[in-house]
Amino acid sequence: MRMYDIILKKRDGHKLGHEEIAFFITEYVAGHIPDYQASAFIMAAFICGLDTEETACLTNAMANSGDVADLSSLGTVADKHSTGGVADTTTLLVAPLVASCGLKVAKMSGRGLGHTGGTLDKLESIPGMTVSLEMDAFIAQIKRVGAAITGQTMRLCPADKMLYSLRDLTATVDSIPLIASSIMSKKIASGAGIIMLDVKTGNGAFMETLEDSKALARTMVDIGNNSGKKTAAIISDMSQPLGCAVGNALEVIEAIEILQGETPGGDLLAVALKLSALMLQMSGIAQNETAAFYMLDEALCTKRALDKLGEIIAAQGGDSRVIRDTSLMPRAQYTGNMTATTSGILSAVDCRGLGLAVQELGAGRAKKEDSIDLSVGFIMKKRIGDRIEKDDILFEIYANDKNKLISVKQKLIGCLKIADSAKKPVLICDSIL
């Protein structure tokens, strides 16, 4: 078999066989196929497409290109993945919620990049918390506590890592089969038997159109189910930040306050409950959605979910007192409010712009190597459809640099559109179970 012939076949729009895709991945990871052949192939696949079977083959070849986590000793275990967005703190709610209902959660998370945040960064804002668990410790913690959240410590999916770097430099990122196989290969290699996907849609999401988001969700669910994983997806709105807080420590505080019952959960809790309910259903712990919501409501009201978050934090070396006293979380030095200069209805939000604004405050990364400031960010006080009166507070800003505190205001105001009327976005557009 020659890589040349595989490139030629895809270039001419023909369907590749399992052996051809597996050959490409195996030989590429082994260093026997040069980057220039891989990038020519990926461009051909980008333009000519990969069908369902080819995408499944690519996913499985990448999933098997490195270590595969063995979670078999844990019984039924669930994992959850969001395609990323702004103020998308659902993991910090979902993990303790479902774990407190008896469903084990093995969550491998990532870091923030560009306008999107990352769970690992958020968790690291909790004093003492580690997010780098070796596999034995990861499994032991799930057995003991019911949930663990870690970064990748194993050599999972080296093929995906190599291909993603190449795609990032050759304008071949935004292809549904390539995105789906990249995400699902990591989820499959992560070892959980239940995979819950949250595909974001809207201007703060990777997929901006609902049609693309649905196609991505459908593709990923098919791959998961065909690989023997129980997989479901929801498509949820990212045309405004999901929670009110944007910034690492601020988002953790918001999650804690929701679990405390101190703040109305809003859209963030609504999405977290939907994801949690589907996970409980898939596991068989809840017989149907109504039963699942009942269980989750009880876990919230009794504070069992809050306590479970405390247990997870403590197990990973963090100061679990934060769940009762959020003043133990890092706070930025300077705060300031941005108020409305006109009145009207908040009609649209540049959600990606807000993500980039918080990145400029220091809370996010432009490049993977950048260091970040865990305490800075802002609280957005209004949501699309809300009435705004002149002088209403639109944002509370938290900064460690006075100049940035001032300069970010201009960015933030540019991200809001105030009009006479507004159409509220649909929060959960679709679900695939």
Add this chain to the structure above:
Amino acid sequence: MRMYDIILKKRDGHKLGHEEIAFFITEYVAGHIPDYQASAFIMAAFICGLDTEETACLTNAMANSGDVADLSSLGTVADKHSTGGVADTTTLLVAPLVASCGLKVAKMSGRGLGHTGGTLDKLESIPGMTVSLEMDAFIAQIKRVGAAITGQTMRLCPADKMLYSLRDLTATVDSIPLIASSIMSKKIASGAGIIMLDVKTGNGAFMETLEDSKALARTMVDIGNNSGKKTAAIISDMSQPLGCAVGNALEVIEAIEILQGETPGGDLLAVALKLSALMLQMSGIAQNETAAFYMLDEALCTKRALDKLGEIIAAQGGDSRVIRDTSLMPRAQYTGNMTATTSGILSAVDCRGLGLAVQELGAGRAKKEDSIDLSVGFIMKKRIGDRIEKDDILFEIYANDKNKLISVKQKLIGCLKIADSAKKPVLICDSIL
């Protein structure tokens, strides 16, 4: 400007501007763009296409990526290029023919590869002949003799060299805009003001279909004319070897015998005369095709063309006595005939297969680095449409290895199709002036 954005633009099917294409070529040659970005771009260009303007921009950027020959001291100079085939020895006829009619010829030739032969290899079979002339000597010889044939000694079109190597490994060779720009960039950089193209069509040609051949010819002629070169093309048949002799020394002997008037020139002479006539017309030396053919006929009958070939050979250090005595040319040790086992009409030829058979005898290269045997080959005694009787000689074979002499027969017979009737191919399918 970023290569990423250029790849993205072409990937999405948009038209690139002059600056973008020039940036790609300049930066790629400078080593600032990695191969994996170049190959992704070339694949996008292959699939999405390049329009006439983009192709012209690419050609000129490549033509200017290295040295450009300055032939201005020579006045009107012509060059000629064939897209390659089997027994395509027209250069050895065209150069002395038009030079003996007063049109200067500056010919930069290549070597054989795969099933196709190359003029440089053929010339090297003449004892003493050198085909590696420095620019000063090349120009001086054209001034003195009227024609010179050399390999590339200047750093012409390094961009084309780099891109061709990459295309060869990434299944992006057979694209009309990419082929056209590759050929024409070299012709433009070679410096001649008149460019005569011979685009081959049929199963022994690079372009197998007439439609593709016509499109390639049209594209190249447009590029040439838009670059200020007088450019014309013919599309000629390569569904059987053009001459009767296949193999380096054998082809030189055939060319000499045609110029001597010792052998009917057949299709080989017909194509050479058509090319020569168009060149004389473009140069203004002949007022029309009839006048050109008259001049060429005279050059043949008076042996002025034969003498001119002798002058070219002598100027390049070769033994010019070969034009009177072809026994001075190298001869293979063993000869053998292959005869017909049935009778009928020769209806089709696997021309590529014949080119590969002579390569196996040792006359051609599978890879650029391979060394070749200049004396081996075969003479094909029949042409498509010819009546064949049982025991007629089909091939005279010349070999330096007895086993190969026997084994090649099986290959050769497999390349002929004998039937009850045949349709003779059209020799010159079209011309673009």
